[in-house]
Amino acid sequence: MIYTDDAAHDRMIDNFPDSPNTEEAIPTEDSIPTGRIASEWDYRASQNPYHYVDATKRNWNKAEFYAKGLRLVEQIVDPMLDHLKIDPAGKRVLEIGCGIGRLFEGLSQRFAEVYGIDVSSQMLEYGKANCPVQAVWIHGDGLSLTGIDSETIDYIISYEVIQHIPSKTIIEKYIRESYRVLKQGGGMQLHMRRGSDSLRQATVRQLPKPLRQLAASVANKMNAIEFMGDIDTWLGTTLKPSVAVELASSVGFEIIEILPDTIHRRNSGYWLVCVKPSTTNSLSRK
Numbered sequence: 001m002i003y004t005d006d007a008a009h010d011r012m013i014d015n016f017p018d019s020p021n022t023e024e025a026i027p028t029e030d031s032i033p034t035g036r037i038a039s040e041w042d043y044r045a046s047q048n049p050y051h052y053v054d055a056t057k058r059n060w061n062k063a064e065f066y067a068k069g070l071r072l073v074e075q076i077v078d079p080m081l082d083h084l085k086i087d088p089a090g091k092r093v094l095e096i097g098c099g100i101g102r103l104f105e106g107l108s109q110r111f112a113e114v115y116g117i118d119v120s121s122q123m124l125e126y127g128k129a130n131c132p133v134q135a136v137w138i139h140g141d142g143l144s145l146t147g148i149d150s151e152t153i154d155y156i157i158s159y160e161v162i163q164h165i166p167s168k169t170i171i172e173k174y175i176r177e178s179y180r181v182l183k184q185g186g187g188m189q190l191h192m193r194r195g196s197d198s199l200r201q202a203t204v205r206q207l208p209k210p211l212r213q214l215a216a217s218v219a220n221k222m223n224a225i226e227f228m229g230d231i232d233t234w235l236g237t238t239l240k241p242s243v244a245v246e247l248a249s250s251v252g253f254e255i256i257e258i259l260p261d262t263i264h265r266r267n268s269g270y271w272l273v274c275v276k277p278s279t280t281n282s283l284s285r286k
């Protein structure tokens with residue numbers, strides 16, 4: 001649900017209080033090199049790309065996987081475009097962490113051009129070969145939007161990506177880079193993680209690294225937490241909504257809102273929704 005009037009929006013913000021529990025002692029490992037993030041995701045892509053993009057199911061077939069992407073765009077992108085009063089027709093969208101292009105068909109039905117960037121070359125290769133629509137696939141370095149010129153993108157979406165990033169510094173860099181590549185008046189919706197999906201996950205998250213790895217590997221063997229590779233590149237770090245707002249504001253975004261993640265349970269996620277200021281704002285909005 002999108003809150004359209006100010007009072008309702010304020011009530012929604014109240015439902016996202018920052019509490020000590022949301023700032024769990026995770027990773028924030030700037031010591032994890034982005035090469036490690038890439039190799040972990042390459043490995044996941046080589047094992048079962050559908051499942052590691054969407055872990056709600058193990059045995060996806062291609063048609064149902066991409067069909068889910070169409071529904072997701074209706075559920076997560078359309079309400080934000082309406083909310084921001086952005087008309088996507090004729091515009092260029094960029095997905096950060098596009099994986100194998102699950103959202104591309106839905107995006108291409110709304111936007112004129114679809115760009116996707118991802119740290120995993122294996123995800124991109126699989127996507128290029130299997131995604132039903134044309135797109136521009138960019139192999140990123142895992143923390144910047146290098147390869148994309150400044151002020152060339154109309155809209156940015158990132159879904160189920162930042163929740164896996166184990167470093168606050170990397171998340172901050174993506175927010176900064178998003179501002180750089182967006183055109184004036186361009187909009188952005190970033191799916192963020194504020195807490196854990198389950199008590200089990202929260203418990204693992206708070207352990208010191210060696211114990212966290214041990215607990216995760218035991219839980220994995222017992223099928224209690226399913227992941228592959230380094231647990232930190234799967235669980236990611238958390239970011240309080242207030243910190244996300246501060247970051248977005250410090251890089252210059254104008255309209256900055258925290259909106260509910262209506263897909264995931266337990267309030268573990270939220271949307272950071274921003275617009276880059278424009279002197280010709282009215283021209284690029286509906």
Ligand SMILES: C[S@@+](CC[C@H](N)C(=O)[O-])C[C@H]1O[C@@H](n2cnc3c(N)ncnc32)[C@H](O)[C@@H]1O
Binds near residue numbers: 099170
């Ligand atoms: C769960 S998948 C989601 C893919 C896509 N957003 C979707 O919803 O279908 C997470 C994707 O994020 C990518 N990823 C993880 N860390 C990243 C980073 N630091 N920079 C860019 N992509 C990253 C992974 O390679 C993977 O393709």
